[in-house]
Amino acid sequence: MLRMSHLSKVYRTEVIETYALRDFSVHVKEGEFVAVTGPSGSGKTTFLTIAGLLEDFSSGEYWLDGVDTRGMNDRQRSRLRNEKIGFVFQSFNLIPDLNVFDNIDVPLRYRGMGGAERKRRIHAVLERVGLTSRMRHYPAQMSGGQQQRVAIARALVGEPRLLLADEPTGNLDTHMAHGVMELLEELHRGGATLVMVTHDPELAAHAQRQVHIIDGTILELSAEGAAAGQPVAIAPART
Amino acid sequence: MFGYYLSLTLRGVRRNPVLTALIISAIGVGIGASMTTFAVFRAMNGDPIAYKASQLYVPQIQNWDPNIHSQNSSAQPDGLSDQLSYIDAVALMRAHAASRQTALYETRSVLTPPDPQLLPFQIGTRAGYADLFAMFDVPFAYGGPWSAADDAAHAPVAVISRALNDKIFGGGDSVGKVLRLDGQDYRVVGVLRDWKPVPRYYDLQDPFGIEPDDVFMPFTRAIDQHKLARESSNCSGGEPPASGWSGWLQSECVWLQFWVELPTAADAARYRTFLHHYAQDQQRSGRFHWAARTQLRDLRQWLSYEHVVSDEVRILVVVGFGFLLVCLVNAMGLMLARVLFRSSDTGVRRALGANRGAVFAQGVIEAAVFGAGGAILGVLLTALGLAGLRALLSREALVLARTDLPQIGMSIALAIAAAVAAGLYPAWRAARVQPALQLRVR
Numbered sequence: 001m002l003r004m005s006h007l008s009k010v011y012r013t014e015v016i017e018t019y020a021l022r023d024f025s026v027h028v029k030e031g032e033f034v035a036v037t038g039p040s041g042s043g044k045t046t047f048l049t050i051a052g053l054l055e056d057f058s059s060g061e062y063w064l065d066g067v068d069t070r071g072m073n074d075r076q077r078s079r080l081r082n083e084k085i086g087f088v089f090q091s092f093n094l095i096p097d098l099n100v101f102d103n104i105d106v107p108l109r110y111r112g113m114g115g116a117e118r119k120r121r122i123h124a125v126l127e128r129v130g131l132t133s134r135m136r137h138y139p140a141q142m143s144g145g146q147q148q149r150v151a152i153a154r155a156l157v158g159e160p161r162l163l164l165a166d167e168p169t170g171n172l173d174t175h176m177a178h179g180v181m182e183l184l185e186e187l188h189r190g191g192a193t194l195v196m197v198t199h200d201p202e203l204a205a206h207a208q209r210q211v212h213i214i215d216g217t218i219l220e221l222s223a224e225g226a227a228a229g230q231p232v233a234i235a236p237a238r239t
Numbered sequence: 240m241f242g243y244y245l246s247l248t249l250r251g252v253r254r255n256p257v258l259t260a261l262i263i264s265a266i267g268v269g270i271g272a273s274m275t276t277f278a279v280f281r282a283m284n285g286d287p288i289a290y291k292a293s294q295l296y297v298p299q300i301q302n303w304d305p306n307i308h309s310q311n312s313s314a315q316p317d318g319l320s321d322q323l324s325y326i327d328a329v330a331l332m333r334a335h336a337a338s339r340q341t342a343l344y345e346t347r348s349v350l351t352p353p354d355p356q357l358l359p360f361q362i363g364t365r366a367g368y369a370d371l372f373a374m375f376d377v378p379f380a381y382g383g384p385w386s387a388a389d390d391a392a393h394a395p396v397a398v399i400s401r402a403l404n405d406k407i408f409g410g411g412d413s414v415g416k417v418l419r420l421d422g423q424d425y426r427v428v429g430v431l432r433d434w435k436p437v438p439r440y441y442d443l444q445d446p447f448g449i450e451p452d453d454v455f456m457p458f459t460r461a462i463d464q465h466k467l468a469r470e471s472s473n474c475s476g477g478e479p480p481a482s483g484w485s486g487w488l489q490s491e492c493v494w495l496q497f498w499v500e501l502p503t504a505a506d507a508a509r510y511r512t513f514l515h516h517y518a519q520d521q522q523r524s525g526r527f528h529w530a531a532r533t534q535l536r537d538l539r540q541w542l543s544y545e546h547v548v549s550d551e552v553r554i555l556v557v558v559g560f561g562f563l564l565v566c567l568v569n570a571m572g573l574m575l576a577r578v579l580f581r582s583s584d585t586g587v588r589r590a591l592g593a594n595r596g597a598v599f600a601q602g603v604i605e606a607a608v609f610g611a612g613g614a615i616l617g618v619l620l621t622a623l624g625l626a627g628l629r630a631l632l633s634r635e636a637l638v639l640a641r642t643d644l645p646q647i648g649m650s651i652a653l654a655i656a657a658a659v660a661a662g663l664y665p666a667w668r669a670a671r672v673q674p675a676l677q678l679r680v681r
Contacts, residue, residue: 049675054590075594082592093587097250109243110592154591 001162001193002028002051007060009046009216020046021216024060028195030161033188035207036197043216044197045166051195052164053081065161082111086155088184090167092147094139100126100150101135107158125153129183145176152183163187165196169203181206240597244604251605255577259609262573266613266661269566270654271620276559278625278646280552284542287436288376292538295374296337296499296507298514300327301532302491302521303476319534321443321545322471322493325462327517332368336513337499338506339370342458344495345442346466350454351419352407362403363469364420365442365452366461372398372429374500375441380404382414382429389428390457398429398455418454421464425456440538442496443545444471468494511535567661570613574606574665582672589674599670606662607655614654618647 009021021043028034038044049055050062053069062069065084069077086107087093094103101122108118126132129149139147148168155163168184169177185206188194196207204210212219252259288295299319323331328342348364371377372384385396397418404413418425435451465484472494474480480490501507511533518531536544578585585598 052590055673055675075596078589078592078594078597081590087590093583093590095584095587097247097254097584106588107591109240110588110594110597112240158592 001030001032001065002026002195003061003063004051005061005063007050007062008058009043009050009055010058019216021050021057024216024218026211026218028162028193030193031188031191033185033194033206033208034196035204035210036195036213037199037201037204037210038213039199042213044199044213046216047213048164048166048195048197051162052085052087053077078110082107082158084161086158086160086163088148088151088155088163088165088168090170092139092144092151092171094147094150094154096139099136099138100131100142100153103139103150104154104157107154111158121157121159122153125157128156129153143176144172145179148172148176148180149183152180152187156187161193163192163194165194167198167200168196169200170198177203240600241604244601245608247601248605248608251577251581252608255580258573258577258580259612262570262577262609263612263616265566265570265573266610266654266658267616267620269563269570269657270613270617270650271624272566273556273559273563274617274621274646274650274653275624275628276552276555277649278621279628280556281646282437283547283552287438287440288538291374291376291500294500294502295538296501296510296535297321297538297541298323298331298497298499298510299534299536300514300518300521301529302327302493302527305529305532307476317534319532320473320476320493322473323495323497324491324493325488325495326491328495328497330517331497331499331514334513334517337501337510339374339500340498341368341371341374342495342497343367343371343441344458344461344468345444345452345471346461346469348420348454348466349422350403350407351422353417353419354407357407362453363450364454364456364461364466366456366458366466368458370500371441371455371498374498375436378432378434380430380432381412382427385428385457390459393459393463394457395423395425395460396428396457397425398431399427400431400451400453401433402451403453404430420454420456421466423464425454438542438547440542441498442471443541443547444496462488507535507537563657567657570609570658571661571664574609574662575668578602578665578669578672582669585669585672586674586676589672595670598672599666602666602669603659603662606658606666609662610655610658611651613658614651617654618650621646621650 004024004026007021007024008019009024011018011020024043024047026047036044036047046055050057051064053064053072064080067080067084069080072080095106098106104122104125105118108121113121122135123132126135129152131146131149131153134142134146134150139150142150148171152168163184165184169180172180181203184194184196194207196203198204299321300323301319302324303320305318323342332340332342344366346364346366347361349359350362351359368390369384369387372379377384379398380401382398384398385394388394389396397420399413399418401410404410407418408416413427413430416427418427472492474490474492476493477491480487480492499510501510514533514535515531518527518533521527522529522531585593588598
């Protein structure tokens with residue numbers, strides 16, 4: 001589903017080159033739930049934005065659902081992003097001018113979908129996250145947990161092949177975080193491919209597999225290794 | 240997607256009413272200022288008979304000593320008079336070298352209404368030849384112009400305006416009725432429809448005069464009746480006139496407008512030659528002691544020559560549009576602030592599948608909506624500005640400068656085009672928003 005090979009992301013200024021990701025390789029299979037962990041500044045978010053086609057990479061390869069993303073122009077990347085990827089952000093990123101229904105409608109609008117189909121999908125996804133009764137509410141009228149459910153509904157409505165979640169419970173209290181994680185796990189059990197960036201080991205433990213990033217390089221942990229807190233492989237070694 | 244972008248724009252307006260109001264105000268004030276000055280310019284620079292502008296000509300003849308004339312402060316820079324003497328006007332009429340021609344002058348008459356209950360009153364009267372109605376395409380409601388035979392017979396006939404017809408005859412077909420002017424009876428041969436060309440190109444002594452020509456009578460008749468020209472006589476360039484009416488007619492005083500209709504360029508060239516030969520004849524006969532000098536200008540050249548639109552008005556228009564530019568720069572700044580304010584939302588839209596083109600298109604539509612708001616405000620401010628100018632200034636032109644439909648249409652088109660132009664850069668900046676960065680910052 002998602003395959004990065006020897007991928008690097010370099011931020012260049014006139015005097016310095018900073019590697020956000022270096023010789024980064026990872027493979028996420030269809031239907032997998034992978035947690036990406038690492039300390040602040042390790043490159044987790046850079047990985048997520050590149051995986052979500054929000055940012056270009058400097059070298060290497062990135063294949064998404066069998067599509068080589070190298071050399072794509074903005075229109076192609078936007079279309080692929082719209083069709084294949086659903087985002088769940090830490091701070092929900094709902095648009096405050098729009099009510100729940102219209103927020104969820106945004107990705108479908110950019111896909112150019114007809115009104116009846118959009119409406120059908122939005123109602124279905126709202127039912128799935130349990131917010132049908134709130135569809136005319138605005139984000140400011142809802143709790144953090146409800147907002148994150150709306151964000152998840154928005155991510156799901158386009159029926160993406162890959163869900164990317166960035167600290168999805170980071171702005172929620174324990175009770176709400178538990179509800180959101182249950183929803184994500186339920187989605188995974190339903191067949192969704194899920195990549196979740198988090199620095200919370202407890203949250204990461206819900207994943208089938210963990211990928212640990214330090215200084216832009218990858219340190220992969222198996223589920224067992226994750227439980228023991230021990231790395232099982234370092235790939236590749238930094239030079 | 241147009242409807243979707245429009246709906247997003249209106250929602251955005253509700254979210255930032257103050258910023259939106261500032262943007263619309265900046266555009267509206269700029270439009271109001273520029274269109275107010277432009278309305279005045281347009282009223283003064285109107286071309287009321289554009290389709291014949293290249294067929295109507297004014298001949299000029301140097302009948303004053305250029306050495307004396309050059310010291311005359313009322314002279315045109317080229318030393319020519321903008322009116323003709325009676326001697327020259329009658330000579331050109333008799334020569335009949337154009338397909339149509341008329342000498343004209345404005346005078347006044349005392350009209351005694353048919354209703355004995357009403358007191359006599361003065362009215363503006365235009366003396367001319369029958370050709371003037373065809374030359375200037377004067378529209379008739381009833382009847383028509385008098386004939387060339389009436390001109391030759393110095394006939395007591397008149398054409399009256401619709402307003403005068405309504406006033407003294409109660410409207411309707413008044414052809415054949417009797418009009419009593421200066422104690423003499425004139426037979427009404429025609430009643431005009433509303434006709435008030437702006438500027439009144441055929442007599443630029445008072446191009447934006449409010450007082451209309453209510454009565455038209457044959458030139459020959461007016462001369463017979465010793466009717467003096469109203470305010471437009473100029474004797475400063477020659478000998479003072481001898482006493483009496485015939486002394487006035489034989490003087491070199493200039494007081495008559497003169498127009499000829501020359502349908503083709505070849506006709507104009509022929510008339511130009513004729514005019515020059517006429518002046519040379521006058522020189523040879525000893526009337527002119529200077530080299531023959533004449534000029535023939537078409538209507539557009541004539542309006543420009545007579546400075547119908549003053550330089551001050553032109554400068555005012557430039558200043559008005561300069562102010563619009565300043566307002567647009569401000570509007571652009573405010574739109575940029577709006578882009579920055581909404582950049583996180585733009586980042587979210589980009590993440591959800593909007594490409595740069597979609598974000599740019601939405602920015603342009605937003606600018607057009609602001610332009611439409613600015614247009615409404617601008618039209619109101621233009622009406623207010625013109626009302627203010629009319630109240631403050633005495634220039635009669637301002638009476639004629641109104642916010643009519645073409646003016647409103649022009650304001651709306653200009654406002655939207657200007658706002659879209661001002662919105663292009665902010666829209667481009669919005670399209671360049673880096674979604675990854677915005678989502679991280681958020």
